[in-house]
Amino acid sequence: MSANWAEENLNTIRALMERASIYRRALAPVSIITGILGILGAGAAEFTGLGVGGSSFSGYWISVAFVTTIVGLMVMRAQAARAGEQFWSPPTRRVAQAMLPLLLAGFLMGILELLDVSGIHSDSTRLTALWMILYGGALHAAGFFMRRGLKLFGWIYLLLGIACLFLNEFELMSWFNESRAHLLMGWAFGLNHLAYGLYLRMTSEPREME
Amino acid sequence: MNPDSFQQLDKVIHEKSRMAIMSTLASSAELSFTELRDTLGMTDGNLTTHIRTLQKAGYVSVSKRFSENRPLTTCTLTDEGREAFGGYVDLLEEIIEQARGSK
Numbered sequence: 001m002s003a004n005w006a007e008e009n010l011n012t013i014r015a016l017m018e019r020a021s022i023y024r025r026a027l028a029p030v031s032i033i034t035g036i037l038g039i040l041g042a043g044a045a046e047f048t049g050l051g052v053g054g055s056s057f058s059g060y061w062i063s064v065a066f067v068t069t070i071v072g073l074m075v076m077r078a079q080a081a082r083a084g085e086q087f088w089s090p091p092t093r094r095v096a097q098a099m100l101p102l103l104l105a106g107f108l109m110g111i112l113e114l115l116d117v118s119g120i121h122s123d124s125t126r127l128t129a130l131w132m133i134l135y136g137g138a139l140h141a142a143g144f145f146m147r148r149g150l151k152l153f154g155w156i157y158l159l160l161g162i163a164c165l166f167l168n169e170f171e172l173m174s175w176f177n178e179s180r181a182h183l184l185m186g187w188a189f190g191l192n193h194l195a196y197g198l199y200l201r202m203t204s205e206p207r208e209m210e
Numbered sequence: 211m212n213p214d215s216f217q218q219l220d221k222v223i224h225e226k227s228r229m230a231i232m233s234t235l236a237s238s239a240e241l242s243f244t245e246l247r248d249t250l251g252m253t254d255g256n257l258t259t260h261i262r263t264l265q266k267a268g269y270v271s272v273s274k275r276f277s278e279n280r281p282l283t284t285c286t287l288t289d290e291g292r293e294a295f296g297g298y299v300d301l302l303e304e305i306i307e308q309a310r311g312s313k
Contacts, residue, residue: 006305009229013299016233016249
């Protein structure tokens with residue numbers, strides 16, 4: 001045994017203590033709420049006949065994402081307060097830092113679409129597919145600090161996004177077109193989150209020890 | 211470096227899996243069995259065995275109750291466990307300090 005070994009052990013202890021923080025337990029409720037808001041967002045857009053393409057689509061979904069983020073942070077904060085734990089803890093900061101670059105890229109793509117800069121305008125289905133890819137990457141990055149299922153969830157987004165991009169660009173299916181972009185958003189960011197959140201809720205909490 | 215320091219390390223905690231369990235529990239008021247298992251990537255059987263060892267040493271308390279009509283097992287560090295874990299970490303730091311001092 002050596003001092004190096006002692007240092008490694010100490011680093012492992014620190015890493016494990018950080019990883020077990022509150023944001024892990026907030027994952028299920030945050031996913032469920034995100035899913036519900038995503039589905040409601042898509043339903044409202046379809047119900048009101050909100051257009052796709054141009055600034056209305058990106059503007060609308062950036063607003064939905066903003067509201068969802070605020071609600072998610074409030075849920076996390078409430079859970080932290082209930083457990084008497086720190087909300088903006090070092091591990092939470094690390095997760096946020098890991099996700100930030102790709103989320104920022106997605107946000108900026110939405111802003112470009114919102115501004116409808118000449119020559120940059122793309123169809124809404126392509127934008128949705130790219131958002132899925134970037135979001136999948138962000139989740140995968142966060143997965144290094146959180147439960148293992150999150151990396152897989154990130155991969156699912158990434159692959160589904162790529163599949164959507166191909167379906168859209170090569171017009172492989174007639175029903176898969178821009179007119180269904182809001183529904184695609186509801187499925188991608190609503191249903192998928194809801195399913196993941198429910199899965200976490202059903203499998204992660206009440207369980208008998210053998 | 212004092213070789214006695216290594217001998218003083220708590221043998222119950224001084225095992226990779228049990229050290230991981232203690233570290234994870236030390237940062238939470240309480241964790242469910244599945245949360246602990248998922249965090250550490252251990253099997254149910256392996257985790258149960260180590261929890262029992264820690265329970266026998268008086269470092270971890272396990273409680274069973276019902277939540278939403280389903281059994282819920284939760285693990286918590288006892289005061290004794292928190293103290294032993296603190297002592298273990300202090301000793302590791304001491305070993306590192308000694309090594310730095312002897313260089």
